[in-house]
Amino acid sequence: MLNTLGNLLSLTTFGESHGLAYGGIINNFPAGLTIDLNKIQYELDRRKPGQSAIVTQRKESDTVQFLSGIFDGKTTGTPIGFIIENENQKSKDYDHIAGSYRPSHADFTYDQKYGLRDYRGGGKSSARETINWVVAGALAKQLLSDIEINAYVSSVGDIFCEKPYQVLDFSQTESNEVRCPDAETAQKMIERIKEIKKEGNTIGGTITCVIKNVPVGIGEPVFSKLQAELGKAMLNINAAKGFEYGSGFCGAKMTGKEHNDLFNEDFTTKSNLSGGIQGGISNGMDIYFRVAFKPVATILRPQESVDKEGNPVIVEGKGRHDPCVLPRAVPVVESLAAFVLADLFLINKTRNINNF
């Protein structure tokens, strides 16, 4: 449904960067799951501003409060309502842009579509919305405890993690500020971000996500193919510009003979250019995909722009902004992947009378 994530398991959200709170409602989460609240806070902390020198220095405690749907530590099967209060909005930082349109922001499109906008920061278009997704994803991860979901920063600008994911040690992802499990590449990325930050500039990059132990059969045959639901979720992330899975855009250069994944006798495949999905349905191999992020639009340098009447103005980012959104986006990507999988996992429970 419009503005809702998920088909059966669903997440509906609200919140603006300078409103009172963010929050959401998770519907149709199964009953009886014991919830570890620390694991949820852990994910929120991975997304939190102020966590390192290479992200925005805003300070928010970002603690979630569950208002319903969990009783005596267990999910009750009824709607899970939650809020995260906004604590550190500095609306004054934005007074200068109330009447101006920042380049590559949503100021102009919101004003045109709705006839008005909350001009304090991004309002609804702020990426702070992703905090809701992390809460929901952290719950979904607990539901899918057998499935391993590991995202990491695979490039920053033109610095790429060249190693294939199969040789990376995901236990190292959290060992550095940029969340790249290869220490050497991570160091280069961090330095690049620090340079960029010094210039008041910003930089883009990519996140790769690898999902192991997905049972065979997840995904639906027509308009809810697994890759389509994953892609849709990822493309809703504020700075996302692209999504590819398996061989992705490289696969478009290949021939069928090169690209086909031959079967082993246990139904695993010798190669996995398919990225763990055939016909929209998981085949038990690793699912992996990559998301492209544009550089953050707010730069701490003067830019030519226009005001609401079309008059030339100079806008200049002030306040505390991310020079690179990638490190904080890693848990967001994992969260969305977890939620999408959980939704399709539940639906799959109903797809075959032999399961009943």
Added chain:
Amino acid sequence: MLNTLGNLLSLTTFGESHGLAYGGIINNFPAGLTIDLNKIQYELDRRKPGQSAIVTQRKESDTVQFLSGIFDGKTTGTPIGFIIENENQKSKDYDHIAGSYRPSHADFTYDQKYGLRDYRGGGKSSARETINWVVAGALAKQLLSDIEINAYVSSVGDIFCEKPYQVLDFSQTESNEVRCPDAETAQKMIERIKEIKKEGNTIGGTITCVIKNVPVGIGEPVFSKLQAELGKAMLNINAAKGFEYGSGFCGAKMTGKEHNDLFNEDFTTKSNLSGGIQGGISNGMDIYFRVAFKPVATILRPQESVDKEGNPVIVEGKGRHDPCVLPRAVPVVESLAAFVLADLFLINKTRNINNF
């Protein structure tokens, strides 16, 4: 909703490659539109097998029959039901694979998920499903008659159309078999496909789609951002492996200073790396995106595989298959884009009390 395309304007479909017919139901299409049936057939003909030497030589008339929702040449506002009969199924071509799993096909995942599958060709997983989408898209195009949607083949294997879309003449797209508007590149692509075909092999590629004259305001703010709905639709295409819009994966290498699109005084932007969308909402600039297609999995050469019990078998594509799916996928990409836009266009009619 699950297995339905669209939120308000919706398309629900059915059909299997070797069943009696394909078809669909379009719900909530506005009343009062005079429908040009020839334009619908024109789009179906662009997708049709047998149309040239570089596509499958199967013959199907692929004519659509509207069963409801159109009266005296106009849409009535009530559900539009349609069917396209299957004429040229050669089930026998598939007897040899009833018990085997073809590499990089959905045979295995369908069998696992559902406990059985229609093994005659792809069954439900066949790309013939896209014929339904072309019917729906051809209607959506007529609803959005002011909007121009032009897709074209932008690469085949490692042959790329290097020219930016702005200098291409889309009136030339239909002038060659491969549907690349640049004649020189088209010729190279066609030769490449012919070589590949001779080898019994297949090849991948990319399609670029450019949408002009989209009004400002199309797209929704949270989980139904315009790029997310477009991406979801495209990633449901059978061979699609990736989607990027605007600067896409290249944008991930850039800095904010390079990437930001500065405004002109008329609210157009000097550059358009955003791809016509800000905050999930169209900004009036051209929307453009690119879809990656893997090579067709069926190759006319023996491949090692396994049967249902995991025993080694040799499978070999027989019958009439596409060496490259790209030329026939061009109208499919346009159709999905049109349908997604039409859905969000209608929703936008309700988003502001000043419109009422």
Added chain:
Amino acid sequence: MLNTLGNLLSLTTFGESHGLAYGGIINNFPAGLTIDLNKIQYELDRRKPGQSAIVTQRKESDTVQFLSGIFDGKTTGTPIGFIIENENQKSKDYDHIAGSYRPSHADFTYDQKYGLRDYRGGGKSSARETINWVVAGALAKQLLSDIEINAYVSSVGDIFCEKPYQVLDFSQTESNEVRCPDAETAQKMIERIKEIKKEGNTIGGTITCVIKNVPVGIGEPVFSKLQAELGKAMLNINAAKGFEYGSGFCGAKMTGKEHNDLFNEDFTTKSNLSGGIQGGISNGMDIYFRVAFKPVATILRPQESVDKEGNPVIVEGKGRHDPCVLPRAVPVVESLAAFVLADLFLINKTRNINNF
């Protein structure tokens, strides 16, 4: 979703009384069920015109053709497409009403809403739409083979079947033309309908539906309570004016002490004024409800009305119409009940991690 029945298991339909065909798509029906096509035709025959002297004498074969989703006699889990051709439309019967508005028909509202209408018969507003529901319901009944769903005509005009459902023998419902299992009452009803028919008039009535062996737990807690989903489905039947379940409107006259259903030690209840549902969820007792039907609006007598310009005209029903819609509506009520139950039954498979 709009104009779709069901949440997970869904039915989307099309068709107009004088179009080429009716049909529908059932999505997310579980795979692996062996379908008995005779049982489907049996239900269609119960709804068919011309089946007895007290219903319309139109002749239609009303045979369903499945176009997808069933292979080798079993459901495949993929969309089930079906059509029923219209055979016996006599459009000429309606020429006289093309420009006129029949009293208590949808002619005026359709014209106003859509700006045009298919004036041949009811067009989209015709109750022939219910044929689609019977197909879907007949499949749902086979999915829920342990559940017994029995509807019957409980009143025609002021002739009521006074016996409580518990003493009726549902095996007798089909033994008479009016589908009331009490022979004596049935006889009175049939006579009443014959009188009414002779007058060129029509008459209303009620249908009671009793559902036995529903497992505990079917229904959702907030806006998808079992009675709400049942009620919504029934109120979509063309002539339906009311829905009540359990004690219904009589319960509104009672006190809590009288109305409460006390538990037995096996968790059945001593009385069942609740109608088998508590908090929107089935409790294992019989579910029973009643639907009110208005008299058919088309009467074979002259009535004062207006044309499109508001000028007075006389309209007079011609052709072959039902003097009483109740006998043919019995399978429609059962079908909708079956489909709603099947949808919520499937959803319930996902509501508790202990089921997984």
Added chain:
Amino acid sequence: MLNTLGNLLSLTTFGESHGLAYGGIINNFPAGLTIDLNKIQYELDRRKPGQSAIVTQRKESDTVQFLSGIFDGKTTGTPIGFIIENENQKSKDYDHIAGSYRPSHADFTYDQKYGLRDYRGGGKSSARETINWVVAGALAKQLLSDIEINAYVSSVGDIFCEKPYQVLDFSQTESNEVRCPDAETAQKMIERIKEIKKEGNTIGGTITCVIKNVPVGIGEPVFSKLQAELGKAMLNINAAKGFEYGSGFCGAKMTGKEHNDLFNEDFTTKSNLSGGIQGGISNGMDIYFRVAFKPVATILRPQESVDKEGNPVIVEGKGRHDPCVLPRAVPVVESLAAFVLADLFLINKTRNINNF
């Protein structure tokens, strides 16, 4: 969608009687509407406990806090999040029922479906959920400011307001505690409720709702007929047992000649047994319907029941309960009606290209 009210304009909610808060998210509410918060509080006060001697004496301030979607007093078009804190939960009142099943409550069905339940009061099954609906309905009323929606208590037990709604003065509904606009009947109802309360018993009744000035064209043709969406909403109210509109169950006793509503030359109808709806679509006449409410299940008298193991126990309502839920349900009925109408009103904006 499951557990969501509305198709395009949607309400998703959460909350349990003894949790921290209730709340909801309204999606796709149009931008630009100036909201009068006092009018929202007015509706909440009409529903509030403790407002008179004939309702529960629980005290709650029941104030709503909007967390997003309203800026500078106007709706922004983005999701409206709101919460209402629970203040006066006395969980101890419920300790005695933690292991017991109260007759005609949802204790047993929740335990069976979910494997656990919040046993403090009704938990999710509590009618306090309706507070969310009143918030959403109060907003919808402001959107539909030209439409008048008036509900009133039309019967309590066997005391009926015999006057037709046309002669009632709805400005008098709020002049008495029971919300019946006929003073004489109201007095009898109040006395009856006081007697019942003295006995520790409870009593049912009906609410009639009359909606004036609905434009022609609201409602959708297949499974989203106006009466079906209204009925579904009403049947989700916790104690609702039936819904009828227009002639309702009385219409089932009539003949077509009696029941048909003949047109005037201005397309109004001479009678209105149709209840303002033809073919599922509003025809501009008054819409009216009636909802049956069972007596509250909690009575302040000992009742035989069983515990979780099936052992006989005596349960006895304690604390502060409504002897009759009708007076407080009046704003709930109006709210749901307003929300359903607003949803279909918005959808109707997209149904005809002549509107664009």
